[in-house]
Amino acid sequence: MKLRPTDRAYGDLEALIKRPRDYANVSAAVKAIGGVGPPPGGKPIAVVNDQYDVYTYEPPGTGSTVIVLIWDPDDPGTAVFAGLWPDPDGSRRATKRVAAEAASAAGVVDPRVFVSG
Amino acid sequence: MVAKPTGLETFEEADRRLRASHPKAEAFLNRTAQKRKISEFLLRARYRAGLRQVEVAKNAGMSKSQVSRLEDVSGPVPDILTVLRYMTACKATIGLVAIKSIDPDHSQIVDAIPLNVSELAHVNLLDAPKLEEAAGG
Numbered sequence: 001m002k003l004r005p006t007d008r009a010y011g012d013l014e015a016l017i018k019r020p021r022d023y024a025n026v027s028a029a030v031k032a033i034g035g036v037g038p039p040p041g042g043k044p045i046a047v048v049n050d051q052y053d054v055y056t057y058e059p060p061g062t063g064s065t066v067i068v069l070i071w072d073p074d075d076p077g078t079a080v081f082a083g084l085w086p087d088p089d090g091s092r093r094a095t096k097r098v099a100a101e102a103a104s105a106a107g108v109v110d111p112r113v114f115v116s117g
Numbered sequence: 118m119v120a121k122p123t124g125l126e127t128f129e130e131a132d133r134r135l136r137a138s139h140p141k142a143e144a145f146l147n148r149t150a151q152k153r154k155i156s157e158f159l160l161r162a163r164y165r166a167g168l169r170q171v172e173v174a175k176n177a178g179m180s181k182s183q184v185s186r187l188e189d190v191s192g193p194v195p196d197i198l199t200v201l202r203y204m205t206a207c208k209a210t211i212g213l214v215a216i217k218s219i220d221p222d223h224s225q226i227v228d229a230i231p232l233n234v235s236e237l238a239h240v241n242l243l244d245a246p247k248l249e250e251a252a253g254g
Contacts, residue, residue: 003128010131017135020145024190027146028153030128032160039167058170060156060188081128 003034003069008083008105016084022062029059029067030081038071038079045088046099048111054099056087064089068102080106153190159200160188162207176206201232 005013017023038044044053051073056066064087069079082102088094096113103111126134136143146153163173170188174181179202187195187203195203197211204211215228 005126005128005131013131013135017139017142020139020142021191023135023142024146024149024153025156025188027132028156028188028190029160032157033164034128035157035161036164039164042167057164060160060170060185061190 002078003030003081004078005081006083006105006107008102009081012083025061026059026067026084029057033057033067033069033079037077038069043116044071045095046116047114048099048103048108050112050114052103052106052108054102054113056085056098058087066098068098070102070106070108082106149190152192152194155194155200156188156190159203162204162209163188166207166209168207173203173206177202179203179206205233 013023013026016026038053038055042055044055046054048054048070053071053073055069055071057069058066062084065084066087068082068085070082072078072080082105085098085102086094088098092115095115099113099115100111103113136146163170168176170184171181173179174184177184179187184203186192187199201211210231210233212229212231214226216224217227218224
């Protein structure tokens with residue numbers, strides 16, 4: 001599986017590396033995700049344009065920040081690392097906003113978000 | 118000054134590029150290499166199970182902050198029973214693995230068995246002096 005950073009992710013990572021502990025935690029989380037892929041049988045927090053599954057992952061040590069990944073349905077082995085966002089923590093409105101922002105950052109044009117659950 | 122990416126790159130490539138530009142971060146990452154391996158191991162189990170920290174904490178009878186500290190790349194390496202509690206909370210377990218050394222840089226897994234809490238207590242893996250004695254130390 002590959003993780004392809006977006007411009008947003010580059011920005012997040014470049015800001016984060018100035019705080020080595022936070023960077024190391026996010027790096028460990030991203031590498032762990034790379035070894036696992038989307039959770040088997042897992043439910044995405046949202047689906048964008050009836051096509052892209054959006055998942056959030058909690059890295060350790062970084063408070064209420066989550067890593068947002070957009071899984072590419074045409075290439076199941078590849079996720080777009082959309083970047084870091086505040087944890088929507090179950091709020092439908094926040095989930096919709098995070099998924100839309102992440103999808104835009106990942107290059108999805110005119111994202112229409114369906115929040116799962 | 119961070120070198121700019123040229124075209125698409127994987128996270129690993131971005132990581133190498135960023136680390137090369139930030140010696141302090143590189144030093145921190147090197148210093149925490151051992152705990153980061155444990156951290157990635159634990160995180161893989163949690164992400165595979167599709168669980169949030171609060172769910173692992175509830176299943177393991179820990180606080181969310183304990184789970185976060187266990188997963189953190191800094192801090193002490195957790196003891197084996199704590200790792201087993203965490204893994205059990207992620208609907209997984211840990212095991213014993215026999216590794217054959219081929220040369221200083223290469224090894225091969227030759228045998229593996231899963232463990233549960235009672236087996237772990239039985240084999241008394243936490244008895245450090247006996248472990249050292251068994252290892253010829």
